[in-house]
Structure formats: structure tokens, C-alpha cells
Amino acid sequence: MAAHEAGELHAPGYGGVTAVPSWLRPPTDANELLPTLWPGTAARDLAGVLTVGGVDVATLAGRFGTPAFILDEVDFRGRALAFAEAFSGAFGGLAGAGVHYASKAFTCTGVARWIAEDGLGLDVCSAVELAIGLRGGVPAERITLHGNNKPDGEIRRALEAGIGRIAVDSLAEIDRVADIAGELGVRARVLLRITVGVEAHTHEYVSTAHEDQKFGLSLSGGVADEGIRRVLARPELELRGLHSHIGSQIFDTGGFEVAARRLLTLHARTAIERGYAMPEIDLGGGYGIAYTSAHDPLEPKTLADQMAELMVHECRALGIDVPRVTVEPGRAIAGPSTFTLYRVGTVKDVQLDSGATRRYVSVDGGMSDNIRTALYGADYSCTLASRASSAPAVLSRVVGRHCESGDVVVRDEFLPGDAGHGDLLAVPGTGAYCRSMASNYNQVPRPPVVSVRDRKARVLVRRETEEDLLALDEG
Numbered sequence: 001m002a003a004h005e006a007g008e009l010h011a012p013g014y015g016g017v018t019a020v021p022s023w024l025r026p027p028t029d030a031n032e033l034l035p036t037l038w039p040g041t042a043a044r045d046l047a048g049v050l051t052v053g054g055v056d057v058a059t060l061a062g063r064f065g066t067p068a069f070i071l072d073e074v075d076f077r078g079r080a081l082a083f084a085e086a087f088s089g090a091f092g093g094l095a096g097a098g099v100h101y102a103s104k105a106f107t108c109t110g111v112a113r114w115i116a117e118d119g120l121g122l123d124v125c126s127a128v129e130l131a132i133g134l135r136g137g138v139p140a141e142r143i144t145l146h147g148n149n150k151p152d153g154e155i156r157r158a159l160e161a162g163i164g165r166i167a168v169d170s171l172a173e174i175d176r177v178a179d180i181a182g183e184l185g186v187r188a189r190v191l192l193r194i195t196v197g198v199e200a201h202t203h204e205y206v207s208t209a210h211e212d213q214k215f216g217l218s219l220s221g222g223v224a225d226e227g228i229r230r231v232l233a234r235p236e237l238e239l240r241g242l243h244s245h246i247g248s249q250i251f252d253t254g255g256f257e258v259a260a261r262r263l264l265t266l267h268a269r270t271a272i273e274r275g276y277a278m279p280e281i282d283l284g285g286g287y288g289i290a291y292t293s294a295h296d297p298l299e300p301k302t303l304a305d306q307m308a309e310l311m312v313h314e315c316r317a318l319g320i321d322v323p324r325v326t327v328e329p330g331r332a333i334a335g336p337s338t339f340t341l342y343r344v345g346t347v348k349d350v351q352l353d354s355g356a357t358r359r360y361v362s363v364d365g366g367m368s369d370n371i372r373t374a375l376y377g378a379d380y381s382c383t384l385a386s387r388a389s390s391a392p393a394v395l396s397r398v399v400g401r402h403c404e405s406g407d408v409v410v411r412d413e414f415l416p417g418d419a420g421h422g423d424l425l426a427v428p429g430t431g432a433y434c435r436s437m438a439s440n441y442n443q444v445p446r447p448p449v450v451s452v453r454d455r456k457a458r459v460l461v462r463r464e465t466e467e468d469l470l471a472l473d474e475g
């Protein structure tokens with residue numbers, strides 16, 4: 001039970017004056033777990049406590065403390081496999097497809113081991129992301145190195161490891177990679193990252209000729225053509241194909257279609273004018289996930305089928321064969337697998353100018369473990385995790401413990417009105433770009449990542465300690 005019978009304008013907690021964003025509906029049952037938001041094995045036990053992988057959150061909080069990232073291994077691997085199978089299925093009759101998990105969403109040796117075992121490839125963007133991938137057993141040839149400003153030492157290390165692809169991001173980098181490959185006596189397989197002039201923003205995308213951003217070689221002004229010419233002129237390089245990544249949290253394939261058309265036009269022109277048919281194409285990542293009830297993501301199978309359809313369509317129009325396709329989901333694999341478990345501290349009702357009241361629910365983490373709300377204005381949802389409650393729902397704002405008024409975790413959510421000090425609160429959809437973007441603001445140690453499966457919990461990344469932080473301080 002939650003919403004007031006008279007409807008949202010009269011629901012308790014905001015004084016009869018709406019402060020509710022239009023997408024947020026008062027819940028009929030604030031204890032309900034929306035399947036699009038929660039990891040596959042999440043449920044409430046008979047006592048109403050949130051469980052995942054058969055382990056309840058009170059046990060997890062007792063063993064590992066809060067805040068903590070709780071990762072559902074079955075969910076994570078299930079999504080990774082669903083992407084791999086959907087794309088190899090959809091492109092099976094063509095030249096095939098590969099799925100690379102984007103490490104930057106969240107990585108650790110345990111995750112890299114899953115990626116290795118489940119047969120996916122890996123994208124990395126730094127020496128340590130590469131080291132973690134290799135340590136987890138991902139074969140070097142299944143790894144791609146990305147980045148707009150790769151240090152020479154990292155290019156060298158990647159080539160020494162036998163990396164599968166380097167996504168070259170600028171004209172200057174072409175010569176740098178070629179020179180280092182020459183010194184090492186290897187041939188570097190490269191993709192050329194192209195800025196296609198498609199910028200995706202969730203439900204819409206902007207299509208432009210010129211892009212004012214740091215990534216890639218521009219299609220306009222002949223920059224991309226010049227990049228292809230230079231790569232083909234260096235015998236130390238093998239040009240595998242073109243790459244584009246148009247953005248993140250995308251819910252339809254319209255932007256990918258425009259990007260693919262532009263990449264394939266250049267691809268076809270290269271075959272005609274230079275007699276060189278690139279064997280592959282990389283369409284990047286960016287598939288959206290549900291952070292709130294307002295988001296409705298596509299299933300991997302639907303996505304893969306639509307991507308295959310658009311590739312076939314575009315290639316037919318150009319009279320070329322469909323090259324091998326790579327996609328690079330990060331968020332869509334890691335994001336929904338994980339929730340953050342917090343302990344509630346102070347609860348405060350604040351009178352707004354409009355006369356409405358806003359409830360501030362403070363938790364023991366915040367912008368140090370989830371910067372996305374402050375950085376991107378991202379919306380999240382949350383639930384009272386330590387128990388079910390039938391108290392009327394109150395519009396609440398979940399805030400952190402940091403010395404910053406922008407330290408918001410969940411801007412708007414209906415929480416049971418009796419949620420208070422000592423309760424556990426869970427925020428779903430925090431598997432991507434939360435732990436990986438975590439900071440030590442206010443010298444707060446970063447939370448652990450704990451995976452659960454078959455009633456067993458295992459630490460993937462341990463909690464930072466005061467000693468860890470003081471050890472960096474030379475005194």
C-alpha cells in the first residue's frame with residue numbers, strides 16, 4: 001500500500017503541492033521489485049527482506065558492512081552470454097559478430113575471468129585495465145585498446161602482450177603505433193575510430209557534420225580518408241576496420257543505423273578507391289538500461305536482430321558484403337547486475353518554498369560511490385531493503401554523507417514513510433560506472449564489490465581501509 005486514494009497531488013509527504021517528476025508514479029506497493037530494475041535473482045523472502053543469489057541483505061550487511069556493491073553473478077554472466085549468443089545468432093549467416101565487454105563500466109579479475117570463460121572479448125582503456133583482463137585469463141587477441149590519448153608505454157605494453165586490436169584515435173597516433181610496432185618487430189592490428197557525426201542522447205540523437213569533441217577522426221574535411229591512407233602506407237600496421245561509438249544509454253537503433261551508413265560508405269569507398277576491403281567494423285556500445293520505471297530497454301536478441309537487419313540493408317544499398325561486426329556493451333551487461341546496499345542514517349523533512357515538504361533520507365555513502373547523479377543528472381530508484389513496510393509512501397530524496405549539497409544518490413523516489421535510522425536501503429542499476437568512477441572524497445574508503453551466487457557470497461574487490469588511504473600519505 002502506498003499512494004493516497006485521492007491521487008498523487010494529495011499523496012502524503014509533499015503537502016498537496018506536486019514536487020514529483022512527471023515520470024514518477026506513486027507505487028501501488030512500495031515493496032514491489034520491478035523486474036527491469038533488479039538483478040535476475042533478487043526477491044523478497046517471507047519476512048520481506050531483500051535477497052539476491054539466495055542471500056539476504058541483512059546477512060550481507062553484517063558480513064561485509066555498508067555501503068557495498070552487491071553483484072548477482074548469474075545476472076551478470078547471463079547478460080554477457082545473452083549478448084554473445086544474440087549477436088552470433090543474428091550475424092551467423094553473415095561474416096559473424098563478436099561482443100566485447102567494456103571494462104570501464106566495471107572490471108576486476110573476477111569479472112575478467114567470467115568474460116574469458118564465457119568467450120567474450122574485452123575493451124580496455126589503460127594499462128591496468130589491460131593487466132586485469134590478462135590476469136583474468138582473457139586471451140590478448142580478444143582485447144581491444146581504446147583511448148584518445150594512449151601513453152606510449154601503454155601502446156608498447158599492449159603490443160608486447162599481443163593485443164588483438166588498437167583503436168587508433170588520431171592521425172598522430174597512427175605513426176606512434178606504427179613506430180612502436182616497428183621497434184618491437186610486430187604488426188599491429190588497428191581499427192580507426194571515426195567520428196561519424198551522430199550523437200546519441202537516450203531517446204533522441206543529434207546528427208551533425210562536424211563534432212566538437214575529443215574522440216576519433218572526423219568524417220568531414222577528409223580526416224578519416226587521410227587516416228586510412230596513412231595506415232595503409234605503414235607496413236607495421238594491419239587495418240582491420242572502422243570503429244564508432246556514438247554515446248551511451250541509447251534505447252533504439254536509429255542512431256546506430258546512421259552511424260553504420262556513414263562508416264560503411266567510407267568502408268565501401270576504401271574498397272573501390274584503394275582496392276582494400278576491411279574485414280570488420282566495430283559499432284561500439286551504448287545500449288541503455290533501466291534505472292527507473294521510465295526506462296524500457298531492448299532485449300539483446302531484439303537489438304542484435306535489428307543491428308543485423310540494418311547492416312544487411314546498408315551493405316546491400318552500397319553493394320558490399322557485410323563485414324564482421326563487433327559491438328561493445330558495458331553498461332548493458334554490468335549495470336543491472338548490481339545494487340548498492342546502504343545503511344540509512346538521518347531522516348529530515350524540509351519545507352519547500354512551494355509549501356511542499358521534501359524528505360531527505362541520508363545514507364552512509366553518496367557521491368563517492370555514485371557520482372552519476374551529480375555528474376549527469378542521472379535518475380535512480382531505490383527500495384527499503386531490510387524489511388517490507390505497509391506505511392504510506394513518502395516522496396523522498398536519498399542523499400549521501402559528503403560535504404556537498406549536490407551529493408544526491410536518488411533524486412526522487414517514494415519510500416515507505418517509516419523508513420528510518422538503521423534500515424537498509426538498496427539502489428539498483430549501479431553495476432556500471434559507479435564503483436569504476438568511485439572516489440575518496442572526504443577521505444572515505446571505497447566500498448567493496450561482493451558477488452553472490454547459489455547462497456554464497458564472495459568478495460570480488462575488498463573494501464578500502466583507513467590504512468589503505470593513510471598508506472598513500474607520505475606523512
Ligand SMILES: *Cc1c(COP(=O)(O)O)cnc(C)c1O
Pocket residue numbers: 102104105123146245247248249284285286287328329330331332432
Ligand atoms: C564507454 C564505451 C563503451 C561502452 O559504453 P556503454 O554505454 O557502457 O555500453 C564501448 N565502446 C567504447 C569505445 C566506449 O568508450
